[in-house]
Amino acid sequence: MRNSTLLVLGAGVAVMAAGMVMPGWLTFLLTLALAKGLVVMGLLLLMKAGLVSFGQGLYYCLGAYCVGVAGDYLETQNALFLMLIAVVVCVALAAVIGLLLCRYRDIFFAMFSMAFSMILYGVLVKSSAFGSSDGFNVKPPLLFGWTPTGEPGPLMAYGLAVTAVTVVGIFVWNYLRSPMGYAGEAVRENEIRVEYLGSSVRRIIYIKYLLAAAMAGLGGGITALAAGHIDPEMAYWTTSGEFVFIALMGGTGHVAGPVIGAVLFELIRTYAFQISPYTWQMILGIALLAIILYLPKGVWSLVERFTKEKTS
């Protein structure tokens, strides 16, 4: 156990170091992918409990706007402080919405969570103070008073993303092995049994929902800092659809799934878009169908199959 934590930490440092020598576009792509990976890790917690949220864009967007707006109004560029605000605000909102959502399952959960993210979208599109549908620019972040200028700017966001993914990844890894983590699978499999074992299904779902919101807020905040621009599109339902797509692509069997899925997704999208700007969505759609048909446990199941063959 200790060993695997160390391994992950080591991997985190290695990826961080690799950022120093990577071309700028790759750093940028990976930063955005990792930020999405964070959101999807949260989604993974819900999906393990059988709940597919089509509305994580709500917290992704909210986190980003928190960073942007707080940066402007509080006149701070302290990245860590801004992240904290994003997470706290997201959890606070989730604490209210979660009360309602934890009563729903299946497509109702999916559609209802989507509705909430569309409410935010609707509000933002009409808020001229926040640039309406154009959104607005976010100031570059500071870290412990250090102002990265020029090249180091994106590098800092990258560092932030890698750190967040590492820390959250270790948390989720442990979480999935804990009673609370298993409770998710238990809820998915049989709610009646869970209740008769003395646990409240609603409370289990509620807590997972809060955690997922926190992770999505964090991912959104990092995206805001990395991209330097945010707009309501982040709360649009297609963004949330992307998260579900990534979760499916990576697989829900392991914490690494969302991260691998997110990186793969961004790569496919970038290349597909470059090769044929008119059919990149089609390529994504076909990929999604292929995964549902032939790889229902996601890309991670390939890794598992491979390592099993090697050890046996």
Add this chain to the structure above:
Amino acid sequence: MSALLETRSLARNFGAVTAAADIDVSINAGEIVGVIGSNGAGKTTFINMVTGYLQPSSGDILFKGKSIVGKNPRQVMRAGICRSFQVAQLFPELTVLDNVLIAYGLMQHRVLPMFRPLATGNSIKQAENLLQEYGIESYLPEKVMTLPQGVRKLLDIALAMLREPEVLLLDEPTSGVAIDDKFDLMDTVMQAVRKSGAGVLFVEHDMEVIARYSTRLIAFYDGRVLADGPVAEVMDNEKVKELVTGHHLEIDYKREVAHA
């Protein structure tokens, strides 16, 4: 002495259907009460009401003299009344070991830990012991989905017994189990139950099983209690014969076969 568990004029209807009416039943510690009744007689509904899964339309349920109406299954279970299910309620996609580990994990903590692992050396040992007690330890790594009915039923009952209840309600523990295995299953269960000294109520269709294990018998018919008393007495009751066990018919049938 007042009974451990007692219901007073308990009733429940679903729209126009009366699933239970005027049910007065009591269970004392150490007692093993059999329940018979044809399909739809309201046996499951009765258990559902006592354990808080269904709210009664009227009437009262007293556990150790205190009303437990309005409590949910979690609270009822914590108070000391546990149940098994007609169709085993398990986590089908998970292994038997995981089923038991999760059961322990969920039961032991009011606030579920997020950082401690569920499966530790100790908790696995604990799970193995439990499965051993019910003679199903060999199924440990298997997915519940793939288990034979009997094993599922045993596991379901084992989970109900985890909290060492004072009252145990078993809903058709032997349904779906081959006739030859019914007695083995009941022996295993009863052994565990006797050790705990719990009061037991079990629903059963097989008269031989009833005769062998119960100290008292209750017959349900159409949502009402038709007869309640010593096993032989209830089985001899004319109404029970006519409406529940259908022994008149069975005897006729046997005679005809003999004549043929």
Add this chain to the structure above:
Amino acid sequence: MKLVIAMLMDGVIYASWLFIIAAGLTLIYGVMRILNMAHGSFYAIGAYSGASLVGFYLAGGYPPWGAYLMLLGAAIVSGALVGILIERGLLRIMYGRDEVVMILVTYAILLILEDVIKLIWGVDAYFAYQPYTLLGRTKMAGISFANYDIALIFVAASICFLLWWGLNRTRQGKLLQAVIHDRDTAAFLGINVTKMFSITFVIGAVLGALAGSLTAPGISVMPGIGVEVIILAFAVVVIGGLGSVGGALMGALIVGLARSAAVHLYPEAELFVIYGVMGLVLAFRPQGLFAIATARKI
């Protein structure tokens, strides 16, 4: 007074439009238990084929009244074509999967169709305003309404009546209701459920395309219209209760009136109000207005 009339008329017109879109979606869900995200694409395909066909037709110098037939024909042909292709080619191998997985399957179809549309029609906007202006306008209490929009109300009402009649007064419809009510029992009783699925999906797709082609004259048809529409339709059917045609009608009226009230009184809340209403309804009726509650027996 003027405001109230304007609000009511706009609301009912918008509701009619919503109903035509939502009817197909809810019908497909009711029978097949598939919440079809690609319904938005059917709408878009209908709009594009309607707009381009009307364009060709009028360019040929034929009598302008025929344009309405063109709209109708475009919707039926394109909707049926796409519906059959997708049902036969793809959904058929996916039946029996989890409802949430089916959402993802139809999401993939939506992504694919979005680009198919771009490949066929390009990314420039299409206009086919002639059928819209041809009918002229009517003044009501001093406010002018397009007759085309008013006609939309009658079209929606006819579709509603046809659906009701089809479901309740025909043999096939009654069989379909049996499938909606309990698929397994229906199959057990010898109803050809697979055939019912195909028919329903094609009808649903045609309704989606019809909504698109009827809308085309009033808007500029461009990429992305389907993606916008689908979530509105979701809100409508969720409010009404998934799978219920009557529910879709109620949902459409509620959303239509609420939106038009917002547009006239507080435009900033236009989008917000739709989902606000949906949240409110669901908070009190978790399964929507017209859904049948099902308790799990143990």
